[in-house]
Amino acid sequence: MAEPTQSPSLPSTADATPYVPVSWAAAAAAGVSVVFLLTLLVFGYFAYSNKKPLLMEELLVLPAVGIVLSFAARRMIRNSEGTRTGLLYGVDLVNGAWWASLVVGLCYVAYLFAIDFAIRRDARTEVDKWMADVTAGDVDGSTAAFWRMIDPRQRQSVSKTDRFGIRGLPGGRDGLVAFDNCDLMRLAQRNRGEFQYATVGVVWTYKPGVIDAQITGTVTCPEGTFPIAIPLKGVEGGVTGEGAAAGRQWAIIRPQSGGFFDSRGVTRTPYGWLVMYLEMDGAAFGKAFIAHLTAGPGAQAYAYRAFVAPGGDREGWGAVALDRNGLMQLAFAGPAGVASLLAGQPADAGYAAYTANQFYKLPGGAEPSAEQKEQFATSWNRLGIRPAGDKLKDQSGAIDKEDAIAVTDTAIEVRVPIEIPLLGKSEVARGRLVVACTDPALVAEMKQLRASADPKLATPSPTEDLSRRKVAWRVVRVESDLAPVSVAQPNPRGGPPGGGPGG
DSSP states (O other): OOOOOOOOOOOOOSOSSOOOOBOHHHHHHHHHHHHHHHHHHHHHHHHHHTTOOOOOGGGGHHHHHHHHHHHHHHHHHHHTTTSOBOEETTEEHHHHHHHHHHHHHHHHHHHHHHHHHHHHHHHHHHHHHHHHHHHHOSHHHHHHHHHTTSOHHHHTTSOTTOHHHHHTSTTHHHHHHHHHTSHHHHHHHHTTTSOEEEEEEEEEEEETTEEEEEEEEEEEETTEEEEEEEEEEEEESSOOSTTOBTTEEEEEOOOTTSOOBOGGGOEEOHHHHHHHHHHHHHHHHHHHHHHTTTTOTTHHHHHIIIIISTTOOHHHHHHHHTOTTSHHHHHHHHHHHHHHHHTTSOTTTTHHHHHHHTSEEOGGGOOOOHHHHHHHHHHHHHHOOEETTSSOOOTTSOSSOOOEEEEOSSOEEEEEEEEEEOTTOSOEEEEEEEEEEOOHHHHHHHHHHHHTOOGGGOBSSOSSOGGGOOOOOEEEEEEOOOOEEOSSOOOTTSSOOOOOTTO
16 A cells, blocks of 8 residues: 655744834833933034033933833833833844933933032122122222123123223113112121121022022121122123133122112121111201201201201201291391300301301312312202202112211211202202211210121110110211213213212
């Protein structure tokens, strides 16, 4: 019997390696990591081209998602028992996505930390330079400090020592006056040589091309301890010159409130509390003198008797000065002259001689020229003086309205800002009404309190009721250069701007 013939065996058509689908988590992880790398590359190129840092913390979401998906893909593949894979054309998607997200993400985090460190360092350095100028407490220091408050794109045309050029910049005239009379500069001027600053912290935020930062610190001096907040703005790229750091320039920003100190945290020594009280009390006396001049030209002589003449009767002669009808002034004109003559004084109690020779001085007490004396006398006799802010105002309603106290070896002086109408002109002049107390006992007390002042023992409230003190104030002079100042800032190319004391 014939044996059956065996047919030849055919090769198998099945794949040697069975098909296994790629895990969706692996594909997603790879996709997220690729998007992260491409996004970082594109934005990094534009940031480098524009010389600006790449500060996009939101990009860190992508590597975080990539790492999570890579971890999930590993678990899914391990638990799939061979039904899922992380390989695509021989490329390990899971490991590639894991390491790309981890390494590049950590590098970007390190980059962000480095930028944060650099910005904080640059901001602190700029504030330290600015505070060094402020601490000088003189005109040159305030000029250099204000220069650092001008937009970096505008200040490149002037030197930080060019006060005249700075005043000619848009907003420079009024801004410089306001800065000279802010709380920080006045404190530095009163405590020259004993004014110390220390930085506490730095916070900042980034906007395209601009860094908004704020530095908090503490100022200590014989008057006490003063918490300070200093806003500043950094401009990225496109600006070169003094103060630039890594293509970045800074400008100190004046707070909207006008002051740099946080009054809620201020503590003062007994000396500091007395300084504050005397400044307010002396300013109130000076403003009362100005108010007594509003009745008209005839009021000056009686306001002089009430506020300027030694031993003047403020209540009595002050009431006569305030008489708008002029009846009391006429009624007292004769008796006042007789009383003065009986007391061995001129009939006008020395008013004419005082106003002609002692009442008007240049800023700082310097002697004016004969022409300036005549100009002031004409304006004084016809128009008197006005409170600051009567005509000269900025957008916030005030430019030069801060009183300033100074303690000398022989007197305590308070300078009250005023405006001097100029006869025949629409402009006015800036000036200061100087109120002084020459009581030797009070001057000695101030010196003793300053010498023993310890900021560490400063208190948030005074240890005595200062309002009970009665201080013998007298108006002593008006200080002004009589330079006409228009209400609007002059065009910097239109000639020298107006000015005044500190302006």
